[in-house]
Amino acid sequence: MNPLIEFQGFNKFFGQHQVLKDVDLAVQAGEVVVILGPSGCGKSTLLRCLNGLEEAQGGSLRLDGQELLGPDTDWRQVRQRVGMVFQSYHLFGHMSVIDNLLLGPLKVQKRERHEAQAQAEALLARVGLLDKRDAFPRQLSGGQQQRIAIVRSLCMNPQVMLFDEVTAALDPEMVKEVLQVIQGLAREGMTLLIVTHEMAFARAVADRIVFMEAGRILEQNHPERFFTQPQTARAQQFLEKFSFVESLPKTLSKPLHKELS
Amino acid sequence: MASSGIELLLVSLPQLAMGAGQTLAISALGILFATLGGVLYGVLATLGSRWLNILLQVYLELFRAIPVLVWLYLVFFGLPIFFGLSIPSFWCAVLVLGLWGASEVGEVVRGALQSLPRGQREAGLSIGLGGWQLYAYVLLPQALKRMTPPTINIYTRIIKTSSLAVLIGVVEVIKAGQQIIERTYESVLIYGALFLFFFLVCYPLSAASRVLERRWAHA
Ligand SMILES: Nc1ncnc2c1ncn2[C@@H]1O[C@H](COP(=O)(O)OP(=O)(O)OP(=O)(O)O)[C@@H](O)[C@H]1O
Ligand SMILES: [Mg+2]
Numbered sequence: 001m002n003p004l005i006e007f008q009g010f011n012k013f014f015g016q017h018q019v020l021k022d023v024d025l026a027v028q029a030g031e032v033v034v035i036l037g038p039s040g041c042g043k044s045t046l047l048r049c050l051n052g053l054e055e056a057q058g059g060s061l062r063l064d065g066q067e068l069l070g071p072d073t074d075w076r077q078v079r080q081r082v083g084m085v086f087q088s089y090h091l092f093g094h095m096s097v098i099d100n101l102l103l104g105p106l107k108v109q110k111r112e113r114h115e116a117q118a119q120a121e122a123l124l125a126r127v128g129l130l131d132k133r134d135a136f137p138r139q140l141s142g143g144q145q146q147r148i149a150i151v152r153s154l155c156m157n158p159q160v161m162l163f164d165e166v167t168a169a170l171d172p173e174m175v176k177e178v179l180q181v182i183q184g185l186a187r188e189g190m191t192l193l194i195v196t197h198e199m200a201f202a203r204a205v206a207d208r209i210v211f212m213e214a215g216r217i218l219e220q221n222h223p224e225r226f227f228t229q230p231q232t233a234r235a236q237q238f239l240e241k242f243s244f245v246e247s248l249p250k251t252l253s254k255p256l257h258k259e260l261s
Numbered sequence: 262m263a264s265s266g267i268e269l270l271l272v273s274l275p276q277l278a279m280g281a282g283q284t285l286a287i288s289a290l291g292i293l294f295a296t297l298g299g300v301l302y303g304v305l306a307t308l309g310s311r312w313l314n315i316l317l318q319v320y321l322e323l324f325r326a327i328p329v330l331v332w333l334y335l336v337f338f339g340l341p342i343f344f345g346l347s348i349p350s351f352w353c354a355v356l357v358l359g360l361w362g363a364s365e366v367g368e369v370v371r372g373a374l375q376s377l378p379r380g381q382r383e384a385g386l387s388i389g390l391g392g393w394q395l396y397a398y399v400l401l402p403q404a405l406k407r408m409t410p411p412t413i414n415i416y417t418r419i420i421k422t423s424s425l426a427v428l429i430g431v432v433e434v435i436k437a438g439q440q441i442i443e444r445t446y447e448s449v450l451i452y453g454a455l456f457l458f459f460f461l462v463c464y465p466l467s468a469a470s471r472v473l474e475r476r477w478a479h480a
Binding site for chain 1: 378380381383384385386387388389390391394398399402403
């Protein structure tokens, strides 16, 4: 089967600085790929290139067999097929929730209002936020806003969803409600590309882990293998940083009277 | 004295009103063009095109560096000489006020658009909005709160500056007042009336601007 997404010899520069180096990555339809790697290694840039928020400088990028790197690409068309969710939600603050959700379907896809609205409401109900239909973004918690942002992308009926550290700005108690929504999409068989620092989530949701460093893909592996026996020393070091925090020994309590004496 | 003063004002009222009408007409049209031009300027300035930005910068600096009065003379006396194109003085005033106002409003619109989080643009793009849709549905509505108070202040400056049109022969409200004074020597009364006129037109605007600014300060 042809991959749904295929990067080949993909290069991206910011000025003189090369941030993606000869990237080869193929994602099958229905696959859930989690991209890990240290800060600044190019994870966000890779996702942003896929829906044309950044321009690439070389190589090939195909979506469903269609080459995207070229002057003829209609990015508006592509973006309807590739949904993207950002770290800071970026809901449109001057619009109610339902207007946020309907803007794309009505103005871009020119769909019937009642049909688009029915879909939006069904998706809202699914993420448990139907009662927030007429609320404004500023009245919602971060976790609620992020779930709305996910629904906003889903309302376009995309083939792929890109998630760029969508829980990184959330308070811990709200992380779960957002991750559950993403996991639900994964179960349904949607194609997902996920950048996250939630290692347990990555391990649970991924079909494959892609480990990047300094603009290159160093390792691609099954999640269980990646987390138990990483193939590269760099991945090993990267994972150690996370396990260090998790297995941090309890600080020995100091005797109370010490300060008094 | 008091009664003759009121009598005089009543007699001169039609002439003053004609002048006031000219002032308001020039100002209103100037404000209209300044607003439309300013929004266009603001949008063009945030498209990220280097050449466009250089062009807009030149336009802005020309209106910042050269007094409006000189622009009025340039258009009124210069166009016929250099291009054989003569425009009625009323429309000269509208044109110059509109272009000058557009550069001022344009800078305000640009600033308001640039103050929006970059993510708003990207979120709009990522649901497939096209260029003008992005501005019409996402960016300009959100910039509106920030740009309205300073834009209203520019409107009051346009109204006040419209009095320069007298120098290219438009009989606006000040010119009308001067004509009455030449006839009657009642300068205190007439200038008092002119003062009142500009105050009544401009004060509500600047008050509205202040109220909106306070109300939207935290939005
Ligand atoms: N607009 C830009 N202009 C110049 N350099 C940029 C720009 N955006 C990103 N970079 C650089 O590109 C590199 C990759 O950035 P990117 O945001 O893709 O990293 P990341 O892996 O997503 O990091 P993080 O985990 O911190 O989000 C970094 O070195 C960054 O400084
Ligand atoms: Mg990033």
